[in-house]
Amino acid sequence: MATSLFDQFISPVLLGIPLIALAFVLPWLLFPAPAHRWITNRLLTLQNSFVGTFTAQLLKPLNMGGHKWALILAALMLFLMSLNMLGLLPYTFTPTAQLSVNLGLAVPLWLATVLIGMRNQPTKSLAHFLPEGTPIPLIPILIIIETISLFIRPVALGVRLTANLTAGHLLMHLISTAAYSLLCLMPTVAILTTVVLFMLTVLEIAVAMIQAYVFVLLLSLYLQENV
Template sequence: MNMSFFDQFTSPCLLGIPLILLAMLFPALLLPTPDPRWINTRLSVLLTWLLRLITKQLMMPLNKKGHKWALILTSLMTFLLLTNLLGLLPYTFTPTTQLSMNMALAFPLWLATLLTGLRNQPSITLGHLLPEGTPIPLIPALIMIETTSLLIRPLALGVRLTANLTAGHLLIQLISTATTVLLPIMPTISLLTSSILLLLTLLEMAVAMIQAYVFVLLLSLYLQENI
């Protein structure tokens, strides 16, 4: 029984073929395609407004050099947002609950920001490893600490997204199981747990949106340090 709670986090397979790629591509099918007509649909207008809002929020802390990353960051934000929200639907799979996938997103983008800083301003980028005015005896220890904090950034990005989504999904499944079990025994308590489940679902929707925004925002902040 306890092992079945974690079955939702295993990658689904059909005839031995993993379906995680299909789960990653499905959100893109819900986006409206560009229309050659002069007047757009309400969905297209809403999506355009949302993309402009997201791009404005992400590009605000960056200078003009960082605006080249607008397409990458906005696309990543849209992908994570749709994937996290669609994963809350019944009989669905959330690819972002897999640490391997989140690390595959976090590590290359973090490395790209670091290499951008080493190419454009190597002295400033390396200077972050040693704060100005550090006493000489503390220099080796501070360099090791700052290097460790720099290298752990992609791991923190991936683990943060994975842990928050996994904990929310697991808690929803636990409370929904308790609601189903208590329904024939104690209907009043079951009604109370179902109301808690509704509130938790709304909270998990907020967490799904916030974690997608935090993931991309931290990447933009890492980019800001290196441009």
């Protein structure tokens, strides 16, 4: 029985246990724990340097009120990056290819930024729904448009991450299937297709890292509007 291309995005189950739960735990096991020594290892030094550089760049445009989110944003960046790159390994599963997982991450964080804005600066937050100097006949239309644009933000965060990872994995699956089918018929073409697959894999690694950064960056921009 021929399977669908999208079967690779179905959460696998082993002995009644959904493996997506294990995939969520795995990223935290990959990162080294801080040692109780003055001299640390190279991996921990590289991790600290990456987290420090990323956090400084991400929080530079934010006000002091948004700096409280430094730990949450840095942890989310490392978590998403690990989950995105997890699916590039053989016999693994990418949890962030599921729209429900991405929306489960995007909606609570987006809602937290909105609630912070409503609590700290309610006048400025409500002013986004109606720009100053708007003609009276356009007031209902603008309020509806701004409300829709506000509630579409978490959906855009989740759909963007899901679509990019799904498209990349599907393309890699199609090219690998073509290379395997052409191996006996046209070995030269199969070798060239394998080279393209290798280049696409390198590109997909970059996409996995970039999409995690874009997710956190857009979330920080939403936070910037409300602090």
